[in-house]
Amino acid sequence: MQMTAAVINAGLGDLSLGLEMAGIKVVAAYETDKGMAVIHRNNFDAPVFPLPLKIDEVKTIPRVDILAGRVYQQPRTHPKFIAREASTTGISGFLTLLDDQRPRAFFLTFRSAFLKEEPMQSFLSSAVERGYRCAYRIFNIMKETGSPVTEHIGVIVGVKWGECAFEFPEERFSAPLPxxxxxxxxxxxxxxxxxxxxxxxxxxxxxxxxxxxxxxxxxxxxxxxxxxxxxxxxxxxxxxxxxxxxxxxxxxxxxxxxxxxxxxxxxxxxxxxxxxxxAVNVQVTRQIADRLIRSLSDAPIRERQISQEEQFENLFARYLAELADKSDIKWSAPNHNLGCDFMLQAKGQVLYFELKCYRGRYARLPGIEKICDRFSRLSGNGKPVLVFANEVPESIRAKCWREYQVSVWDVQNLLWLFGEYGYIKNEFIALLDYTISDIEPQPPNPNLLQEMLEYPPKSILEVDPEITGEPLSRMAAEADADAKKETIKWEDRLRHIKPGLEQFQEYEQFCVDILKYTLGEYLTLWQRQERTDDSLHRFDLCCKIKSGRQEDFFDIITHYFHTKYIVFEFKNYGDKISQKEIYTTEKYLYRTALRKTAIIISRRGSDDHALQAAKGSLRENGKLILCLSALDLLKMADIKAQGEKEPADFLSEMLDRLLIHLEK
Known part of the structure; x- marks a missing residue:
């Protein structure tokens, strides 16, 4: 789906043009000058609205992925400065837009000298407090574009925590063009x-x-x-x-x-x-927009070269951001100088969060009391919460609360807290390198969030039908309706992705997301687009089978195909894949690397020649290659939504058919 943007102080359309050249759809522009508004309107389909907007008019701005604009700044005593700061067109007023819009990212340009002034430094601090990671840079236009001008422009880009971190394009050193x-x-x-x-x-x-x-x-x-x-x-x-x-x-x-x-x-x-x-140089705007859309397209989490701890931190930040969007609370991004990872404020109370994520199912118990002793020093100003992506025994949690006044949340509590946000929960489950099939979600005890926010809403509480009198048939019907909605959501998303090279990234992201939804309880690692050591070949995704999972399909390939890692390939072709794709994928599979299984996912599945090539690879080399279609993925998503079977059963049935009909 194409990303959208709204542009504040749109000028002659330089920002809008750079965004649209990068593939971002500008859906609304806002400009004070009527003459510039006319020029913008003559070049873009987006409607142009007058500025300045009053504070109570910000809700008229459509919801967009990216909020872009330029900052004009006069001395603080200048009448224009006072007028702009009272509206949403000044740097302080832009914070009001962030509070109301909560875009995934923002993109601001300004004169280079303004970066050192107090209003801009204050804005950067305030944006961080609102949950945005900010990056800024002064661009030398001649070096970046070759345009023979003595011109510099400042740029700030902010992205929400939980999105992929933004990095400016590498600095260029172009010679001036003739x-x-x-x-x-x-x-x-x-x-x-x-x-x-x-x-x-x-x-x-x-x-x-x-x-x-x-x-x-x-x-x-x-x-x-x-x-x-x-x-x-x-x-x-x-x-x-x-x-x-x-x-x-x-x-x-x-x-x-x-x-x-x-x-x-x-x-x-x-x-x-x-x-x-x-005007801002259009080429520079496009360079930044290209990098920004690439960052947001890698969302919700960019796993490439990001540690498990960082991924967990990003997920928890997204959870806090969701709470902030629906509640009257403020949260701050990591503040290690304060001695914690996150801070949450509401109704005069403060919660401090420290996050820990270890490999394996259980937290490292010897160090917990030492962490609590250090972390408890914040209890004079608020309530410290130690959050583990692992399992912590109830006795240890009780001791931490009793002796240190530190509340400990573990994987049980996170599964319960994330329950309202399915996409966060799915990402969390996929992140873990152990199975959660026997872990029962439980609310934290004490539930400091509920005490602070009167949270959670009834929609995620477990309800006993015998107590409430809710008819079981009605609950079953509602569950069935929810399952159908989940399946329709995946179908609709796939329908908007066109076959071919142009939208291969969107197709790849769709495949990764639906695999995490269906197989996240079985697989971990989720390393995307890793180049092999010879730098000649590249597969799309590699996953590791979680320890302790006893599903038939993964049990068979682990013990009989000597597989601990599965390679995935995604083909956004309009036609069925051929034997060529089988032979290419086969090169990535090695017994000594515990990587002898691959799954190729294409829109229309495989032709007869591809199936024969896959059988030949299995028969002659013991390498297992399964070919799934987009329809197969949707069937697995439907199985997951219905909850009556396991999505891995679908793969087991496919493996059975392949082995039963394997010729000599």
């Missing part, structure tokens, strides 16, 4: 740009020195290699036989606007010069 690349030397230029009589009368025309660009320096025009912006003293161009003003289109070229961008002749030429010089 001036002719941007100038209209061979094109007809309106006579107005050659009208320099006033400058000639005032002896302001420069002396030629072999340069194409001439910019105002102190008290005269000088030939330069890099253009500096001055909308009072417009840069000049040496055409070879005379001077003229740089055209509006040439400035647009230097700013990265394509030739097709509609810049109509404007009666107020000085106004258009000013607005073009204020």
């Amino acid at each position: 001036p002719e690349y941007f100038l209209q030397i061979e094109e007809s230029v309106a006579p107005w740009y050659f009208d320099l009589k006033k400058m000639e009368q005032e002896s302001m025309l420069p002396h030629r020195n072999g340069k194409r660009f001439y910019c105002w320096k102190s008290h005269a025009y000088e030939g330069v290699d890099l253009v500096g912006w001055n909308y009072w003293k417009i840069p000049l161009i040496d055409t070879g036989d005379r001077f003229r003003k740089m055209t509006h289109r040439e400035i647009a070229n230097l700013k990265g606007f394509p030739a097709s961008y509609n810049l109509p002749d404007h009666k107020n030429r000085s106004w258009l010069y000013q607005k073009l010089m204020y």
Whole structure:
């Protein structure tokens, strides 16, 4: 599904253009200047609304993935600063938008010197408190794009905790491109740009020195290699036989606007010069948007090169963010200087969270009391909560509370707390490297969240039908309806992904998500797109079979196919896969690496030749390759939603058919 954005202080459309060139749909723009709003409207389908928005009008902004904008900043005593800060167009007002919109990410541009000023530093701290990880950078436009200008622009990008961490593109060191690349030397230029009589009368025309660009320096025009912006003293161009003003289109070229961008002749030429010089370079905007969409597309969790502890931290951050969206609470991102990972505030109370995640089912008991002793020092200002992604004996939890006043949550409590947020629970289960089939979800005791927030809602409490009088038949009907909704959700998501290379990433993400939903209780690791050591081959996903799981399919492949790891390949083809894909995948399977099983998932399954190739691989080399279609995945999701069988049973039946009909 295409990501969406709203743009505040949209200007001439430079931000909107960079976002849309990266594949992000701009659904609304907001601009104070009516002239710029007209130009934006002429180039984009998105509606343009007037600014400034009052605080009580922020709910009119549509819900989007990305909130983008530019920051204008005058001195704090300037009347325009006071007016902007009272609305949502200033840097402080932008925080109001974040509070109301809670976008997955935001993207702000500003003049480079503003980064060091107090309002921007205050904004960064406030954004972190609202659950955003922020990155900022000053871009040298010439080095990044090759555009021969002396221009710098500041950029801040913030992404919600739980999303993939954003990283700016690597800094470039481009040499300036030739001036002719941007100038209209061979094109007809309106006579107005050659009208320099006033400058000639005032002896302001420069002396030629072999340069194409001439910019105002102190008290005269000088030939330069890099253009500096001055909308009072417009840069000049040496055409070879005379001077003229740089055209509006040439400035647009230097700013990265394509030739097709509609810049109509404007009666107020000085106004258009000013607005073009204020525009953000479109190429830089696109570079950042490309990187941002890649980060958000890797969400909900980017597992590549992220430790299990970091993934657990991201999941818990997403849980706190969900609570903040529905409750009157504030939470802060990791604050290790304070001695905790997260802090939650509501109704004058504070909870401090410290997170621990160990390999294996059980927490390391010898160190728990030492952690509690250190962590209990925060109890004077709030209530410390030690959170484990593992199992902790009830006796240890009771002792930590009794002797240290530290509440301990373990995997039982997390399964119960995450119960309302199915996608978080699924990710959590997939993260664990042990099975939870015999672990019963239980609320924390004491439940400090419930005491603070009057949480959880009744929808996730276990209800005894004998006590409530709820008819069992009605409960069964509701469960069946919920199961159908779950299946329809997966079908609808797949329907919006087109076959082919263009949307292969969306298809791959769909496959990973539905596999986590159906097989997360059996598999862990979930390492995506790992390049093999020879750097020549690349498979899409590798998972590890969890210890202690006794399902038939995984028991068979573990003991009889010497498999502990399963390779997955995703093919977003419009046609069935052929034997070629079987032979390619077979190269990734090795007995000595405990990796002799692969599952290829394609939209339409495999043809007869692929099936024969898979049988040959099994018969001759003992390598097991199963071919699933998208329909097979949906069937497994339906089995999971119904809850009457295990999704792994579907794979067992497929394995039985393959082995029974295996020829000599």
